[in-house]
Amino acid sequence: MAAPLSRRDLDFLLYDWLDVAALTAHERFADHSRDTFDAIMDLAEDISTRLFAPVNKKGDQNEPYVGEDGAVVLIDEIKRGLDEFGKAGFLAGSFDESLGGLQLPATVSRAAMTWFQAANAAMSSYPFLTVGNANLITEYGTPEQVDTWVRPMVEGRFFGTMCLSEPQAGSSLADITTKARPIGDGTYRITGTKMWISAGDHELSENIVHLVLAKAPGGGPGVKGISLFIVPKYLEDGTRNDVALVGLNHKMGNRATTNTLLNFGDGTHRPATESGAVGYLVGEEHRGLSYMFKMMNEARIGVGLLATSLGYAGYLKSVEYAKVRTQGRPVDAKDPASAPVPIIEHADVKRMLLAQKSYVEGALALELYCSTLVDIEQTSTGTERDEAALLLDVLTPIAKSWPSQWCLEANSLAIQVHGGYGYTTEFDVEQHYRDNRLNPIHEGAHGIHGLDLLGRKVVMRDGAGLTLLAGRIGDTVTRAAEAADPATVAYGEELRAAVDRLVQTTVKVWSAGDVALSLANSTVYLEAAGHVVVAWIWLEQLLAVGERSGDFFDGKRAAARYFYRFELPKTGPQFDLLDSLDRTTTDARAEWF
Incomplete structure (x- = not known):
């Protein structure tokens, strides 16, 4: 059975790209080291593989029900796995040591959580919600409330x-x-x-x-x-x-x-x-809603990570299947008696696998990048801290919605790679799709986040957030211009044009003088902006790859190439539509449906 995640990819993102080990230079994380982080990841992989993944299908096939005594009944393995999760300290992950926490960087804690989300999305939801709840009370509650309710949650006794x-x-x-x-x-x-x-x-x-x-x-x-x-x-x-x-x-x-x-x-x-x-x-x-946004925004990153994890799990299983499933022959084969080839040899199957890879590896990198912004907020002061908070604010709608849309598409493609078998309960990919279908709705549907991004985040403080994002992307493009690989240089030029178009379209949309019209196609804006951001994240990954050779690095190059050839160009017609201030949706009347 394929592992639900790629440890090699996680290590690349955490250490080669984001350099999370450097966080240990800050006083908050001084007691940790790369050895600590590796041990956390090893333990997460072990527990998720032993106690979460094996009961994923059983939990799906044996839904909770209310017993005669009015209590909810779940399969026993769920409590067993969650008890072990709590005892291992994963609920305590990023909490302060003064609360009994491990005081891990958010980036490492969330990376560890992806193992559980990929192995068993439903089981992982209980601690996921608990951590968000405890974080909120820690921030806004009284010391007595923290002692009474947060400490038992950190210990794993309360959810x-x-x-x-x-x-x-x-x-x-x-x-x-x-x-x-x-x-x-x-x-x-x-x-x-x-x-x-x-x-x-x-x-x-x-x-x-x-x-x-x-x-x-x-x-x-x-x-x-x-x-x-x-x-x-x-x-x-x-x-x-x-x-x-x-x-x-x-x-x-x-x-x-x-x-x-x-x-x-x-x-x-x-x-x-x-x-x-x-x-x-x-x-x-x-002031309750402003407090709840602390948990909601944290949950939005978590939902994006859950969607990513499910997409990633389905991707790896479809790769495994495509390598062993033989069917058909190359299109230029002349001998009908020749042996069938593994389906991974067919161009269209490789297209579907590259699409999945570009979605899930791009999304995972985006979510971990957003997590580093949380760590920067916690360990920095002044302009650096303020910019991290502002950039996270702008990226949150994308970090929630983009993986929820495109990693769900990855799950759909995983079913397609499996053919008729993918549609059966004997294979995991159909469940991954069903589990992931909630995430485009969970913590706000795409329409809500489109309104948030276009209606608030990119225009707040006279566009300071969009200006900052464009500047960060511009910095990456400048570095890409000096790359040894001509493809990386070319991608940088394409990205520069795309982000310029994003800024121009934002101005154009808001020039309408009609808020309802400006926001009518905000979901299209969200999708286009998301593609530009993920293209940026892919360029960042390529710069981290550098000139290194090997299948892993060549795979990164292939996925980036797919995204720049097949995905980023989709934003052109979307920006054209947005620039036209199209009224198709606003003019449609209820009676026409």
């Missing part, structure tokens, strides 16, 4: 969730109706319903710490009235809080991650006279 959406609101958080009522003792009573809550109920941990968006009195309408609350399944004294599981949602993929409809304060688990689930305010009233 966490984020409770945003509601049945009637979906992604429109301004329309949530969950209420929070202060009762005078510092706590609140939470009443309402939350939908699509991943990991919302289970028996995998001692407790579940829900982070719940709700509206407290006096906040006014819209998102400015939203506050954030810690609402645990069990209170500090061990009694059950009034958080009730209404039902489990049955999904196309990620089936072993419980996905729930939860009621808060309906009297199921506490006397109705108490009127609500007990909640603890995080930070200040009416």
Whole structure:
């Protein structure tokens, strides 16, 4: 069976390109070394291979269900694997040593997490959400809240969730109706319903710490009235809080991650006279959404990494299959009695494999680059820190959405490489596709991130973020101009033209004087901008490859060549469409459908 990831690629990205070992020069990471980082990666590969990957299919085929006692039932292997995950310190990864954490760079911690996401996406969701939850409380909670709720999560005893959406609101958080009522003792009573809550109920941990968006009195309408609350399944004294599981949602993929409809304060688990689930305010009233964006933005990078990991796993399995599956003969073969060849010898199969490789290796590099920006923020001051934060802000919509679109396409191509077998449950690639199909929706659909990128990120502070991004890409192009490889020089010239076009189109789109028209095709903008960014990331990888020879490095060159020949040119017609301020979508009337 193929490994779900390439350790060689991870090592190349971490050490040859990003030079994460240099982070140990900073006081925060001074206790670590490359040996530490390698040991973390070795352990992640070992546990994910032994305890996550072997039960991926079993968890998919045995969905969670609610038992007669009202408890959620999952296959036993999930708890066994997650317990080992926690004991090995992976939940503690990037947390401060003062909290019991390992104080690892985010880049290393996230790289380790890719092993688990690639091996078993559904199992990895429980700790993924927990880490985001704990990070948020650490940043905005009181010392008492950190001691009570974060420390047990870092230890792996508690798990966490984020409770945003509601049945009637979906992604429109301004329309949530969950209420929070202060009762005078510092706590609140939470009443309402939350939908699509991943990991919302289970028996995998001692407790579940829900982070719940709700509206407290006096906040006014819209998102400015939203506050954030810690609402645990069990209170500090061990009694059950009034958080009730209404039902489990049955999904196309990620089936072993419980996905729930939860009621808060309906009297199921506490006397109705108490009127609500007990909640603890995080930070200040009416600032809840700004706090939740800490977890949401972190989750968006994590979703991009999950999409990448699933695409990568499918890619490697399709490569393995293509090398052993014999079928057909070369198009110039004259003897029908000659032996069939492995399908990897056919040009169109190589096209599909190159496409997958260019998507998944480009996406993995992008996600790890974004993670280094987090580390720079933590270890730098002044302009360097501010620029890292700004660049991460601009890249986050792309880092979430681009892998969710194109690594899903990689999964589709992996099925195609397998032919009819790829469509069967006997092979893993059909499950990878189903598991990955959630990610274009998860943590905001493409349309939302298109609006965020074009409507906010590239125009905020008079375009400072886009200017910074274009400048960083320009720096790479300047270095590429001095490369020994003529192809690298040519790619740099093509990239310079593409990023210039991106900037020009951004100005053109916003010249309309009509916000609705400017944003009408923002998803096209997101896709085109994403392709320009990933082309930049591929050029960066080529510069790290340099003049080295060997199959690994030649494979990088081939994938970069594919991206520049087949993918980057797609942005030309997209920019043309955007420049035209096309009204096809805005003019369409509901009655026409």
